[in-house]
Amino acid sequence: xxxxxxxxxxxxxxxxxxxxxxxxxAARLARLWERNQTLIxxxxxxxxxxxxxIYAEVAYGRVFHAGTMSSLLISFAPTIILxxxxxxxxxxxxxxxxxxxxxxxxxxxxxxxxxIGINGWVxxxxxxxxxxLFGAIAGVMIQYFNVQPFIAxxxxxxxxxxxxxxLSTTPVQAADxxxxxxxxxxxxxIDGPKVNDLTITxxxxxxxxxxxxxxxxxxxxxxxxxxxxxxxxxSSAGLMGLPVxxxxxxxxxxxxxxxxxxxxxxxxxxxxxxxxxxxxxxELDAIAAVVIGGTLLTGGYGYxxxxxxxxxxxxxxxxxxxxxxxxxxxxxxxxxxxVLLVFVLLQRVLTRRRAS
Amino acid sequence: xxxxxxxxRTPWFWAIxxxxxxxxxxxxxxxxxxxxxxxxxxxxxxxxxxxxxxxSAPIIMIALGMxxxxxxxxxxxxxxxxxxxxxxxxxxxxxxxxGSSPVGAMLTAIGLAxxxxxxxxxxxxxxxxxxGLQPFITTLIMMLxxxxxxxxxxxxxxxxxxxEPFRLLANGQILGIPTSFVLAIAIVVxxxxxxxxxxxGLMIESIGINxxxxxxxxxRPKPILLGVYVLSAALAAVGxxxxxxxxxxxxxxxxxxxxELDAILAVVIGGTSLAGGKxSIVGSTVGALLIATLNKTVLFLGIxxxxxxxxxxxxxxxxxxxxxxxxxxxxxxxxxxxxxxxxPPTPSAEQGTSVTKEVVA
Numbered sequence: 001x002x003x004x005x006x007x008x009x010x011x012x013x014x015x016x017x018x019x020x021x022x023x024x025x026a027a028r029l030a031r032l033w034e035r036n037q038t039l040i041x042x043x044x045x046x047x048x049x050x051x052x053x054i055y056a057e058v059a060y061g062r063v064f065h066a067g068t069m070s071s072l073l074i075s076f077a078p079t080i081i082l083x084x085x086x087x088x089x090x091x092x093x094x095x096x097x098x099x100x101x102x103x104x105x106x107x108x109x110x111x112x113x114x115x116i117g118i119n120g121w122v123x124x125x126x127x128x129x130x131x132x133l134f135g136a137i138a139g140v141m142i143q144y145f146n147v148q149p150f151i152a153x154x155x156x157x158x159x160x161x162x163x164x165x166x167l168s169t170t171p172v173q174a175a176d177x178x179x180x181x182x183x184x185x186x187x188x189x190i191d192g193p194k195v196n197d198l199t200i201t202x203x204x205x206x207x208x209x210x211x212x213x214x215x216x217x218x219x220x221x222x223x224x225x226x227x228x229x230x231x232x233x234x235s236s237a238g239l240m241g242l243p244v245x246x247x248x249x250x251x252x253x254x255x256x257x258x259x260x261x262x263x264x265x266x267x268x269x270x271x272x273x274x275x276x277x278x279x280x281x282x283e284l285d286a287i288a289a290v291v292i293g294g295t296l297l298t299g300g301y302g303y304x305x306x307x308x309x310x311x312x313x314x315x316x317x318x319x320x321x322x323x324x325x326x327x328x329x330x331x332x333x334x335x336x337x338x339v340l341l342v343f344v345l346l347q348r349v350l351t352r353r354r355a356s
Numbered sequence: 357x358x359x360x361x362x363x364x365r366t367p368w369f370w371a372i373x374x375x376x377x378x379x380x381x382x383x384x385x386x387x388x389x390x391x392x393x394x395x396x397x398x399x400x401x402x403x404x405x406x407x408x409x410x411x412s413a414p415i416i417m418i419a420l421g422m423x424x425x426x427x428x429x430x431x432x433x434x435x436x437x438x439x440x441x442x443x444x445x446x447x448x449x450x451x452x453x454x455g456s457s458p459v460g461a462m463l464t465a466i467g468l469a470x471x472x473x474x475x476x477x478x479x480x481x482x483x484x485x486x487x488g489l490q491p492f493i494t495t496l497i498m499m500l501x502x503x504x505x506x507x508x509x510x511x512x513x514x515x516x517x518x519x520e521p522f523r524l525l526a527n528g529q530i531l532g533i534p535t536s537f538v539l540a541i542a543i544v545v546x547x548x549x550x551x552x553x554x555x556x557g558l559m560i561e562s563i564g565i566n567x568x569x570x571x572x573x574x575x576r577p578k579p580i581l582l583g584v585y586v587l588s589a590a591l592a593a594v595g596x597x598x599x600x601x602x603x604x605x606x607x608x609x610x611x612x613x614x615x616e617l618d619a620i621l622a623v624v625i626g627g628t629s630l631a632g633g634k635x636s637i638v639g640s641t642v643g644a645l646l647i648a649t650l651n652k653t654v655l656f657l658g659i660x661x662x663x664x665x666x667x668x669x670x671x672x673x674x675x676x677x678x679x680x681x682x683x684x685x686x687x688x689x690x691x692x693x694x695x696x697x698x699x700p701p702t703p704s705a706e707q708g709t710s711v712t713k714e715v716v717a
Contacts, residue, residue, distance in 0.1 A: 095492070141673070141676070141677070144682060145676070145677050145680035145682055145683065146680050146681060146682070147676045147677070147680060148630060150431070150492050151620070151630060151672075151676060152676070154616075154617060154620070155617075155669045155672045155673050155676070156669070157669075158614070158617050158665035158666065158668055158669035158672075159665070159666050159669035159670070159673075161614075161662075161665050161666075162662070162663045162664065162665035162666020162667065162668075162669060163663075163666050165660055165662030165663045165665075165666075166659070166660070166663040166666060169660050169662050276662060281500070284496065284499075284500055287493075287496070291493075297490060297493055298490075328508065328511075328512070329512070330504060330507035330508045330511070330512045331504060331508060332504065333500050333501065333503055333504030333507070334500075334501050334504035334505060334508065335504075336500060337497045337498070337500040337501035337504065338501070340497050340500070341483075341497050341501075344489060344493060344494075344497070345487065345489075348487060348488065348489060
């Protein structure tokens with residue numbers, strides 16, 4: 001009697017796990033549901049994106065237009081590059097608030113290097129290197145000194161912004177023969193009638209390559225899996241023998257280097273002009289894109305392509321506001337904040353359900 | 357002897373040393389730096405020290421609010437934007453009420469600015485305490501939105517207004533000391549009494565140490581968390597009022613811009629750990645004074661004002677590194693073991709748990 005009682009008492013804590021494991025169909029269904037659940041925010045972003053684009057097309061016209069689309073893509077190329085880096089950082093459970101300021105510092109420093117006669121390509125390589133250096137400092141502070149990521153990168157943000165202002169508080173301009181201008185050449189792919197050309201720039205191609213590289217890194221490579229493991233549970237990642245320290249510092253180096261790359265693309269796009277006030281609020285754009293694209297701020301889940309969708313949502317938002325004209329541009333940050341809040345709340349609801 | 361030892365251990369003792377050093381540097385550059393003279397036209401005292409006190413008033417306000425938020429283990433990145441909101445509401449109200457009685461207009465402006473800030477702070481607090489969002493993302497969104505709200509209030513313009521009593525908020529003097537500084541210190545004393553004479557401060561600290569345990573101990577964390585964010589927003593709005601009354605104009609992009617780090621920096625200088633769980637009001641106030649002195653020194657040495665963030669960043673990097681366990685254990689056990697254990701053993705349990713909590717939260 002007493003033995004059977006202990007048996008029934010011993011069983012209940014375990015049953016859920018073996019039961020679902022015994023029925024593979026149910027387990028597969030549960031896993032499918034689990035996977036799709038993490039896709040819900042991304043799908044919501046896609047629905048929102050197409051809804052916005054269709055609304056804009058109906059209301060203002062000329063949206064699904066090669067000309068509109070290509071100019072939108074080209075102007076958001078730097079944001080796409082930043083969003084890829086931010087996705088990797090956020091999947092690891094961190095945050096990088098310094099990217100906007102690093103863009104400002106690297107662009108001012110790069111243009112000044114070009115102007116003192118250093119080869120343009122070398123200067124551009126140095127811009128990426130400077131960005132990586134900021135990331136490296138932040139990464140070391142976070143990994144080895146237990147500084148919270150947002151404090152470490154906030155400090156980097158102020159350091160980069162301050163150093164950029166020390167270099168120059170007035171705009172600096174790259175010479176006309178500088179190779180950086182080559183990155184903004186228009187390549188006509190489809191010669192539409194007059195305004196309807198499909199054009200791309202080398203800058204846009206760089207952004208596409210960064211997206212592909214980011215997808216390979218995060219979703220296909222071993223280091224990418226380590227990034228997810230760190231974001232999921234740092235201590236178990238360490239116990240599994242994954243190189244947590246090296247990967248974490250690497251993540252911030254990547255983010256900083258991509259900020260340097262975004263600075264190159266942006267500086268080329270604006271005609272070689274660099275300023276110490278460039279990039280204010282870009283970190284928020286990148287974070288917003290990542291969050292809207294379905295990456296969990298707590299880390300462990302997320303897709304590079306989702307963040308690209310997130311950038312497009314922001315782009316469509318701006319398109320509608322500029323096309324509309326009756327919406328004050330002052331409302332732009334409030335609307336961006338509201339959209340971001342909605343997606344953070346959506347994440348919260350989904351993670352709470354998963355936790356319970 | 358013991359007293360000297362405790363003084364050396366107090367973090368804000370070093371902040372005072374820092375202020376003294378900065379003032380010394382300035383005095384070396386210009387021996388008359390500390391001199392206070394009487395302005396013949398207005399009959400008021402003028403001097404660099406009084407300037408520092410005046411510009412420190414807004415920083416003291418945001419640092420005070422940030423102290424309690426950080427003590428609960430949170431962060432408020434929206435204080436700079438909240439200053440802009442407070443300033444925008446005040447300037448817009450004053451310019452609309454220019455014909456009516458100046459004192460009435462001033463009181464309306466202050467009341468409206470505080471009311472809006474309290475609403476926005478309550479939104480922050482609600483999202484953090486009830487919905488359970490991370491403080492830094494909640495307040496990051498609010499930082500974005502509040503800056504936009506400030507723009508909407510003034511229609512994107514930098515509004516200016518004339519109102520003599522409001523102007524005296526920052527430019528007036530009480531017994532030769534700038535009014536805004538006197539008011540700021542009065543607010544600090546009032547809030548310090550409220551925190552330390554009641555159990556409120558203790559409750560805030562207990563939430564910062566372990567919200568779960570404090571709930572089991574009978575403390576309800578939600579209303580306290582909500583209150584902390586409301587207080588921070590309201591104090592930031594007061595800071596915004598001080599800051600716009602100095603020039604009687606609000607710059608929707610510039611007022612309070614990048615001041616979040618000033619607040620965080622002041623709190624960290626004052627010895628409040630970013631991990632939460634304890635706070636020092638005196639420390640944050642001294643920290644704010646140090647930042648104001650640093651701002652003025654950088655300007656005085658002829659470095660562009662836009663470059664000050666770099667100096668502040670260096671200060672904060674050094675401070676957070678000194679707070680980290682790795683550096684502490686270097687100091688403690690340098691003689692014992694030359695090699696560091698890779699996962700640092702937790703000398704203080706409180707520090708260890710709060711760090712992991714931050715990672716999880």
